[in-house]
Amino acid sequence: MSLKIYNTATRTKEDFAPLHPPAVTMYNCGPTVYDYFHIGNARNFVVVDTVRRYLIFRGYDVRFAQNFTDIDDKIINRSAERGEAWDHLAQRFTDYYFQMAEALGVMRADIHPKATDHIPHMIALVQQLEAKGLAYARGGDVYYRVRAFDSYGKLSGRNVDDLLEGARVDVTADQKEDPLDFALWKATKPGEPSWDSPWGPGRPGWHIECSAMSMHHLGETIDIHSGGIDLVFPHHENERAQSEGATGHEFVRYWLHNGFVTRDAEKMSKSLGNFFTINEVLEKYPAASVRFALISAHYRHPIDYSETALKEASAAIARIREAVQTAEKLLGSNSPAPGTTEKQQADAALDAFTTGMDDDFNTQRAIGVIFETVATLNEARKGMSSGAPEEAAAARRTCAALAAVIHSMLEPLGLDALIFNAGNEAAGTDANATGGDTDQMGKLIDLLIEARAMAKSAKQFALADHIRDQLAAMNIRLQDHPTGTIWLRD
């Protein structure tokens, strides 16, 4: 079995062969920190995090960098509107990024470089391009000479002449040699932050930062570079031109781009006002549901954001959580080790999961396998209360093995902790959702369950139901099983 990744550069699925296995270098174009990121940005972070987690699951040693664009027009404009210092604003939303990303189960990158910390690297890169005749200075600006780079357009499948036709170019706006040329360095304007450079005070163009930071931290050639599909052109095309123009060799081996989150089939955008910021979404729905919804279609396909989608995701997650928690609760603290049969059954599920994910990170197929495993687990659970001791013991082994394998499938999807740890902070002393309720709270609940059982055997159903209802009001839900009553936290 081999992992296949769809490479935007070739428009085909390719066998994944990193440059120096098992090492994998990955770079994702991160947020411009001038506002909360929206649900579309969230999809990119979640998708890339899932890719990263799966590569780790597959045994790769991943080194991952994701930048913060902490200086650009949007930040300068927002800063002016708010009367807040641009660097203060950027820091504030950088902090929010970490907070929201963590909520979504997105792991921190190994490196989170900031553009403003890499100005010297960018200047050096621009100088290299200048020396090679690929860049030229005009006034205090520096531009990339697009037509001097032979393969410009290769990544996005365009040729420079087509680009000119459709281009809405205001040639008068600047001093470019060619309308297609783009800015590497922008001369400072009054009131804007600026850095000293060989071309005078100014600030970097947008594209140059990713080239500089990717090469500085991960090397001149990296394995995977990712972003939303709208970054293919011009951002990634320009990054490629800058990096390969400077070094003369391949910049990225696999270009990976995720599809949009749409709203009524249209791309979310600021101008349409049809976007939701992540903090708004997380106020309404659990992070597990949001993440599940974001990976419940293939990452390259568009996904429509709606209340229905989030509710369905919540229901789907509830089924998984219910199955695993019920099984683990019934197993108690002395979960049996799997025998050969159970081991094979679990391995088969894991293989099916891996096959799905190996096909260009097909999370939906992987999720399908999880649900099939859930169904098998629920069925096996009934056997646990069998009167025949051997049958019950076998069922316990099966349930233990399947519950464990479900956890190991949820982990690379970034869902395991979100589904099973959420609420534990509120639960306080609830030692874990799986096992012996050794804490005091658990003992109290067990006592109430015992009282309810006594009421039931005395046919005092009003009292029994009162106990159940009051516990439910505290999000403690009771389940009656042939072997006894268990409780779960909702």
Add this chain to the structure above:
RNA sequence: GGCGACGUAGCCAAGUGGUAAGGCGGAGGUCUGCAAAACCUCUAUUCAGCGGUUCGAAUCCGCUCGUCGCCUCCA
């Protein structure tokens, strides 16, 4: 105008040549004191439409219709 993606059940969504995964929702049933959870059965003779290739197509080719995206800051 150039380039590209998509159209599968009430909804979401896999499947890219061998006879339609999975989830949500819905209907009926089993279990239960009643619930909850779970389980069982049913819910697409068919994959936008029309042609073609093939023993065989949702899957390949052509055309048509529809939706969306990139070409400008954008995940």
